[in-house]
Amino acid sequence: MGLKEIGFDGKNFAVMAGPCAIESKEQLLETAKAVKNAGAKVLRSSAYKPRTTPNAFQGLGEKGMRILGEVKEETGMIVETEVLDPRHIESIGKIVDIFRVGARNMQNFELLKELAKQEKPVILKNGLSATLGEFLGAGEYLSQHGNESIMMCYRGIRTFETATRFALDIGMVQAIKEKTVYPVIVDSSHSAGKASLVPSISKAALAAGADGLMVEVHPNPEKALSDSKQQLTFLEFESLMHEMKAIASSVGRKI
Ligand code: PEP
Ligand code: MN
Numbered sequence: 001m002g003l004k005e006i007g008f009d010g011k012n013f014a015v016m017a018g019p020c021a022i023e024s025k026e027q028l029l030e031t032a033k034a035v036k037n038a039g040a041k042v043l044r045s046s047a048y049k050p051r052t053t054p055n056a057f058q059g060l061g062e063k064g065m066r067i068l069g070e071v072k073e074e075t076g077m078i079v080e081t082e083v084l085d086p087r088h089i090e091s092i093g094k095i096v097d098i099f100r101v102g103a104r105n106m107q108n109f110e111l112l113k114e115l116a117k118q119e120k121p122v123i124l125k126n127g128l129s130a131t132l133g134e135f136l137g138a139g140e141y142l143s144q145h146g147n148e149s150i151m152m153c154y155r156g157i158r159t160f161e162t163a164t165r166f167a168l169d170i171g172m173v174q175a176i177k178e179k180t181v182y183p184v185i186v187d188s189s190h191s192a193g194k195a196s197l198v199p200s201i202s203k204a205a206l207a208a209g210a211d212g213l214m215v216e217v218h219p220n221p222e223k224a225l226s227d228s229k230q231q232l233t234f235l236e237f238e239s240l241m242h243e244m245k246a247i248a249s250s251v252g253r254k255i
Helices: 025-037 062-075 086-093 109-116 132-144 171-177 188-192 195-207 234-250
Strands: 014-018 078-082 098-101 122-125 150-154 184-187 212-216
Touching: 014 025, 014 234, 025 062, 025 234, 062 078, 062 086, 086 098, 086 109, 098 109, 109 132, 122 132, 132 150, 132 171, 150 171, 171 184, 184 188, 184 195, 188 195, 188 212, 195 212, 195 234, 212 234
Parallel strands: 014 212, 078 098, 098 122, 122 150, 150 184, 184 212
Antiparallel strands: none
16 A cells, blocks of 8 residues: 555545554444544554553553454554564554554664565654654655655654643644655644644644644543543544544645
8 A cells, every 4th residue: 555545645634543552342443433434544543552661551462453453354444553663563564554653763773674674654753852854864764775655743842841742843844844755744642642732733734734644532531541631532533623624625635
């Protein structure tokens, strides 16, 4: 599957939505159906979680991947997931359409080189405090080692501000676009850290010229095993999609 089939043709605004972590078959299936109905193109979800402490929920691992395979089959959605370890690439690759490299692994060069050998697109997220140059350099590890199907996902960086989880400078959308030929996606959930801030960042990303959006959606955010504060409910996601569709037509995009 190439970037065009995923929906990156310069016109579409590709929305990737789903839970932070895969928690159960019911949770993932229910969420996949809800986000698909609302117009999301790609199901986002993680089976392997890079958590700050080893005491936090680490994801369902292989069991999560089996669930993702079943949900993909039942919904027909394009699916992606985070890969933390080169040793997982083969098994994850049997299920997903797109690999995701998380912020904490942006400069895991061996992981990038292994992913470059795969014939699948890669979502590359910027590191927690990466400069544009470092983000672009990480992208070059993929392209120079043979994988040109890259989506640059901007998810903000750490600053001294605590009102948002990570500061997302909307000017970075155009700054990245001026330096690469790859689609630029914004992850509004991980930058916001708080559900009430997610819609405005998402709409700003669309208006600023991003090619896509990544957003976390959960059937019951309060009960989520990770990132409970920032995940949208189905209703909140539907209403965001509704608002984004109106903006999309005025900036020459389709959702
Ligand atoms: C994620 O998207 O699941 C995630 C952990 O985000 P980030 O790598 O941007 O922190
Ligand atoms: Mn998350």
